Amino acid sequence: MKRPWLTFMAQGIAGLIVLCAAVLKFQGASMSVEAFAALGMEPTGRYIVGCLELLAGLMLWSPFAALGAVLTTGVMCGAVIAHATRLGISMVSDSTSVAQTSLSPNGLALASLTLVLVCAIYVAISRRKELPFIGDTL
Amino acid sequence: MRVPAVFGNGRVMKTALAIDLEKVARAANVGLVVLCGLVALAGHYVSFYFHFLTVALIFGVLLNFYWRHVQKRHALLANFGWIAQFRYLVESVGPELRQYLFASDTEERPFSRVERAEVYRKAKGIDASEAFGSLRDFSHADIKVRHSFYPADEAEMKPFEVVVGASRGLASAYTIRRPVMISAMSYGSLGENAVRALARGAKRAGIVMNTGEGGFPKYHLMEGCDLIFQLGTAKFGARDAEGRLDEARLADIAAHDAVKMIEIKLSQGAKPGKGGLEKITPKIAELRTVPMGQDVVSPAHHLECTDAASTVAFIQRIQRVSGLPTGIKFCLGRTDELRALLREMKQQDVVPDFITVDGAEGGTGAAPKSFMDYVGLPLFEALPFVDDMLREEGLRDRVVIFAAGKLISPGKQMQALSLGADVVYTARGFMLAIGCIQALECNRNTCPVGITTHHPHLQKGLDIEAKAGRVVNYVEALCRGHRELLSATGRTATRDLNRQNIYLPVLSGTAALAARPHPEETVQ
Numbered sequence A: 001m002k003r004p005w006l007t008f009m010a011q012g013i014a015g016l017i018v019l020c021a022a023v024l025k026f027q028g029a030s031m032s033v034e035a036f037a038a039l040g041m042e043p044t045g046r047y048i049v050g051c052l053e054l055l056a057g058l059m060l061w062s063p064f065a066a067l068g069a070v071l072t073t074g075v076m077c078g079a080v081i082a083h084a085t086r087l088g089i090s091m092v093s094d095s096t097s098v099a100q101t102s103l104s105p106n107g108l109a110l111a112s113l114t115l116v117l118v119c120a121i122y123v124a125i126s127r128r129k130e131l132p133f134i135g136d137t138l
Numbered sequence B: 001m002r003v004p005a006v007f008g009n010g011r012v013m014k015t016a017l018a019i020d021l022e023k024v025a026r027a028a029n030v031g032l033v034v035l036c037g038l039v040a041l042a043g044h045y046v047s048f049y050f051h052f053l054t055v056a057l058i059f060g061v062l063l064n065f066y067w068r069h070v071q072k073r074h075a076l077l078a079n080f081g082w083i084a085q086f087r088y089l090v091e092s093v094g095p096e097l098r099q100y101l102f103a104s105d106t107e108e109r110p111f112s113r114v115e116r117a118e119v120y121r122k123a124k125g126i127d128a129s130e131a132f133g134s135l136r137d138f139s140h141a142d143i144k145v146r147h148s149f150y151p152a153d154e155a156e157m158k159p160f161e162v163v164v165g166a167s168r169g170l171a172s173a174y175t176i177r178r179p180v181m182i183s184a185m186s187y188g189s190l191g192e193n194a195v196r197a198l199a200r201g202a203k204r205a206g207i208v209m210n211t212g213e214g215g216f217p218k219y220h221l222m223e224g225c226d227l228i229f230q231l232g233t234a235k236f237g238a239r240d241a242e243g244r245l246d247e248a249r250l251a252d253i254a255a256h257d258a259v260k261m262i263e264i265k266l267s268q269g270a271k272p273g274k275g276g277l278e279k280i281t282p283k284i285a286e287l288r289t290v291p292m293g294q295d296v297v298s299p300a301h302h303l304e305c306t307d308a309a310s311t312v313a314f315i316q317r318i319q320r321v322s323g324l325p326t327g328i329k330f331c332l333g334r335t336d337e338l339r340a341l342l343r344e345m346k347q348q349d350v351v352p353d354f355i356t357v358d359g360a361e362g363g364t365g366a367a368p369k370s371f372m373d374y375v376g377l378p379l380f381e382a383l384p385f386v387d388d389m390l391r392e393e394g395l396r397d398r399v400v401i402f403a404a405g406k407l408i409s410p411g412k413q414m415q416a417l418s419l420g421a422d423v424v425y426t427a428r429g430f431m432l433a434i435g436c437i438q439a440l441e442c443n444r445n446t447c448p449v450g451i452t453t454h455h456p457h458l459q460k461g462l463d464i465e466a467k468a469g470r471v472v473n474y475v476e477a478l479c480r481g482h483r484e485l486l487s488a489t490g491r492t493a494t495r496d497l498n499r500q501n502i503y504l505p506v507l508s509g510t511a512a513l514a515a516r517p518h519p520e521e522t523v524q
């Protein structure tokens, strides 16, 4: 690990956002429900992804951060696929129920997604040696 | 039909079951990508749930790409891709599989399951008999105890008694009353629970325990057993800043009631001619009188001892400072050097009160592999040599011989006693007695049964009181075995044993060659 403080910071940020996302999913926030409905995974998929996020977030704040980072990256890749194929990548919400002030909820989701993805990939790369089984080969 | 060509002339022999690994690997690598694509399509057209798999497979594809085209350290992964991981996987669980499933009862090393089971049974107080026949191989190369037509009666047996330091007329001369002692294992290589369990057991069984070179014997003293304090090459516990002897500190240690003898370690069987580096924690550093944070490497020899004369002078110094019976421990290497050392002792009229002969098969907390495997003489080669040489130099009645080296059962101990030892030592026998499962992790601080570790949560499993009981059982069973075997030899006292009581195999060609005096091996 070259810059430990940077890694710890990335773990902190990614963990926080992912945990918030998990809580929103469990609460059934309208935005999550809509998204998972669009994917045809409501509600089972929402709970599965929520559980994965909860696990990933906690691991990012634990000695298993390397694994947590890989898991986070995985979940975020899923989200990227979802946006790319079903949900669209517009930064502007097409839902009329939300006032279009600055950033739409969808745009906010995309922004945080990007941030988490960057942080998680950074953590996974800088801690790759700690991964079980394959760590030695990386 | 033509026979397929053999190895060596460019063609490969084909057999019905041969698997072309390269083809399999290629299929596996392409398959991974294809599967990833298929799953992605399924995720798009069938159900989004398939994308869980898509993500996992994308990771797999990326990782596989890295292994095959980027990294350079692992040839197998570079050539074959992800299926090569199976080899690493299987290899990593190999030792466990072999130990649990495939190793036969007599083939494990250093101690086979049969040998370990004997100690476990003794320690647990179930001294069961065996049925049908021995599991050992019988060959002319096996050493055996010779029994007599006329076994001795239990009633005639004399109690075991060896006095150390008597020939110097020491007031502190010590009488050893049981034939087995706990050999040196430092606090450091052992955790405190293990030390205390052994010490408590030693106290109850009435045997002597060697402290090892771990410094001030704080945990040993808590239990009040009789101790041999070991002065290692780094002189932990009695060193000055440069690693030379600090006389005041040694005198302090020797002044403790429980400390009965001093053993100067010149070398040990597992790493003769080599020092070492061990685990270090603040607690260990304190007892070793070494500043924490500073790695102290045990040197290969005592700084004071560079030749025969200085070694003998050092022995005398320790005898004077401690006022206790003092001996030396070594693993035999060159016999000409031993001869010179003994002659120097006669010259200066300084004789160690005991000599501990450690076999090259001895154990350790940590040592380089080549030293463990290839340096030093095995116990049964060295022991008769030392015994003979002491007799030839007329010193045998002034020196007691202790012996160590896989002497974990009464049978082997009896053989050592017949080959010249007066008392036997074992280290690993007692480790097994307190629950060692031979995980071979003593150097990693991860001992699963809490013996050679300093992690509190691993030591928790080692209950001092329960394991002290195991030590007592083990000692009692060993001594019972000794009496039975002694009776079978027709002797009534252990000290009457000699080479008539043992069958030694005929020397092999190389051993016979080595036994011939070497032209240069003449000492003036």
Ligand SMILES: Cc1cc2nc3c(=O)[nH]c(=O)nc-3n(C[C@H](O)[C@H](O)[C@H](O)COP(=O)(O)O)c2cc1C
Pocket (backbone or CB within 6 Å): B183, B184, B185, B186, B189, B190, B212, B213, B214, B230, B265, B267, B268, B269, B329, B358, B359, B361, B362, B363, B364, B365, B404, B405, B406, B407, B408, B425, B426, B427, B428, B429, B442, B452
């Ligand atoms: C864990 C461990 C630690 C040891 N520490 C020492 C030591 O500090 N000093 C020493 O002279 N020998 C040390 N030894 C060697 C033993 O005292 C003994 O000479 C050797 O293991 C042979 O006896 P055994 O085959 O009965 O174990 C150690 C052995 C073991 C297994």
